[in-house]
Amino acid sequence: MFKWSNVLPVGIMCTLALFAKADAPQHTVPFVQNKGQWPKQILYKSALSSGAIYLEKNGWVYSFYDDAPLKDYIQKWHSKDFNRNYEGHQFSMKGHSFRVNFTGGTNDAEVVSEQKQHYYYNFFQGxxxxxxxxxxxxxxxxxYKNVYEHTDVRIQKLNMGVKYDILLHPRAQINLVKLCFTGADSLWLSEGKLYIKTSVNTVVEQRPYAYQRIKNAEVQVPCHFVLDKNELSFSIDGDYNKNETLVIDPLLIFSTYSGSTADNFGHTATYDSKGHLYAGGITTGAMTGGYPTDTGSFQQTFGGGNGPFPCDITISKYSTSGDSLLFATYLGGQGNDYPHSLVCDNNDNLLVMGTSYSRNFPTTLTAYDTSYNSSSDIIVSKFSIDGKQLLGSTFVGGGGVDGLNN
Structure with a gap:
């Protein structure tokens, strides 16, 4: 049976379009460091289109979902005839996860982050x-350094998918490199590509491209996949220079989703005295990437007393020009949380006012009210100028329904 840990995943909001330049560079969700906000086996995580990837010590895990029911539910939620006060609304979403591990490698591989970005993430959840x-x-x-003797593996996040490079340094043995796939419905090779079938999508690894850098020139080396049941390896067609590093470079493309990939929604925005821009919104990632403790297909039911559809508050701060993310902060609990208004005080600390359905919404020790009352409560939270500290956070409400934004 598929189980989920009680984790709220990363998914950066897309409300920059409210005020960013039309020609601003598009932000790609990177690999985010685990500093205790996720289970300890996760080293880094990145959001994917309708899913997430989790990097671990000996490989990585993909988790995807079919978001067509979510899209349909959101359309109903915004309909004027939809009863938003009814807590019995439910819908189910189907998902699938599979694991890719290095088989027969060394036990002392070192996992090292590269190309640090100028922005960072904060998590105040629970x-x-x-x-x-x-x-x-x-x-x-x-x-991943020294996965096999004299062999490293680099994984990168690109706009169109995920790319990993296998770096075979001098004295490396290509026949040792094997990737084991666990949890996929089926795998097959066609026209040199690897197809990974799940219950919700098909992942394609493009035909591998191998090359060497010799005298500042890129020399292509013919290469192809070899698939033995659920184990993938690589074969070189011919010879290559064993004294130079050989790079094998496949690219993964995620395809055949049945629904929309949009799961972030803008609600509010403001600015501080220096002209920095803040955007407040929600991400439905609360249901799309709780860490999968098993592989294969799964199904989850949402709603029924947890508010409309599962979501967290996302707060993003941008440069004065609106084209550079400075930090992103996630705020919420196990239920549903919505921002309604943002404002900066005289010291440029950010205040967030919203509504929460979360019994464990983060509150601070000296808060006006640290207890969730019932149904929905108003929440007010205050962040430091750099977003790293939750200076104050409280519930405001009684025993009835509070803070509904109709």
């Missing part, structure tokens, strides 16, 4: 302060 995390680093790539 009312257990020891599970909060600030200034989690963001990286464009992660290097």
């Amino acid at each position: 009312n257990q302060k020891e599970q909060w995390a600030s200034e989690a680093g963001a990286y464009s790539s992660v290097l």
Whole structure:
């Protein structure tokens, strides 16, 4: 049976379009460092289109979902005829996860982050302060060093998918490199590509491209996949220079989703005295990437007393020009949390007012009210100027329904 840990995943909001330049560079969700906000076996995590990838010590885990039911539910939620006060609404979503591990490698591989970004992430999720995390680093790539003798593996996040490079240094043996796939419905090779079939999508690894850098020139080396049941290896067609590093470079493309990939929604925005821009919104990632403790297909049911659809508050701070992310912060609990208004005080600390359905919404020790009352409560939270500290956070409400934004 598929089980989920009680984790709220990363998914950066897309409300920059409210005020960013039209020609601003597109932000790609990087690999985010685990500083205690996720289970300890996760080293880094990145959001994917309709899913997530989790990097671990000996490989990585993909988790995807079919978001068509979510899209349909959101459309109903925004309909004027939809009864938002009814707590019995439910819908189910199907998902699938599979694992890719290095087979027969060394036991002393070192996992090293690369290309650190100038922005960072903060996580204030739940009312257990020891599970909060600030200034989690963001990286464009992660290097697995010495996975096999004289062999490294670099994984990168690109706009169109995920790319990993196998770096065979001098004296490396290509026949040792084997990737084991666990949890996929089926795997097959066609026209040199690897197809990974799950119950919700098909992942394609493009035909591998291998090359060497010799005298500042890129020399292509013919290469192809070899698939033995659920184990993938690589074969070189011919000879190559054993005294130079050989790079094998496949690219993964995620395809055949049945629904929309949009799961982030903008709600509010503001600015501080220096002109920095803040965007407040929600991410439905609360249901798309809780860490899978098993592989294969699964199904989850949402709603029914947890508010409309599962979501967390996301707060992003941008440069004065609106084209550079400075930090992103996630705020919420196990239920549903929505921002309604943002404002900066005289010291440029950010205040967030919203509505929460979460019994464990993060509150601070000296808060006006640290107890969730019932149904929905108004929440007010205050962040430091750098987003790293939750200066104050409280419930405001009585025994009835509070803070509904109709």
